[in-house]
Amino acid sequence: MTPPEAPLDGDSASREDRSPAVSSYPVASRAVLRTLSKRPQFLAAARARKQGTGGFLLQARNRGDDDPAIGVGFTCSKKVGNAVARNRAKRRLREIARLILPELGRPGWDYVLIGKAGNTAARDFTDLQKDLCYALRKVHGGAQ
8 A cells, every 4th residue: 555645656756855765874983883792801891990870880991902993891780670670771771882982982992881770770861871971081081
């Protein structure tokens, strides 16, 4: 069934009248985010710099390699709650990392965001974003 606003034949509408089929985000010179998946990567970040915030704990380390990608990992222990609560907290952490790290994160660094019980899922989203900006400034020596 054809929607009422669509032309009956595909070529009757000009290109200017048609809306794009796929929305795209503006592509700037943003860093590539790579997900950490191996236990040694998380352990190495745990031995490096740490910064706590109201919504989560940030661990950060300089890999010291030539790979310009930004590594990011997420974890929530059972203290955060049941599986539903842990997954909700991790979804929120993934989203703030997707929004903030390409701009404020440093290439060649790995970041691990650890959810806090009760705070990560319940905290206001804009406050979580501010927490990540604050934690990145503190981890990198305030030079941002």
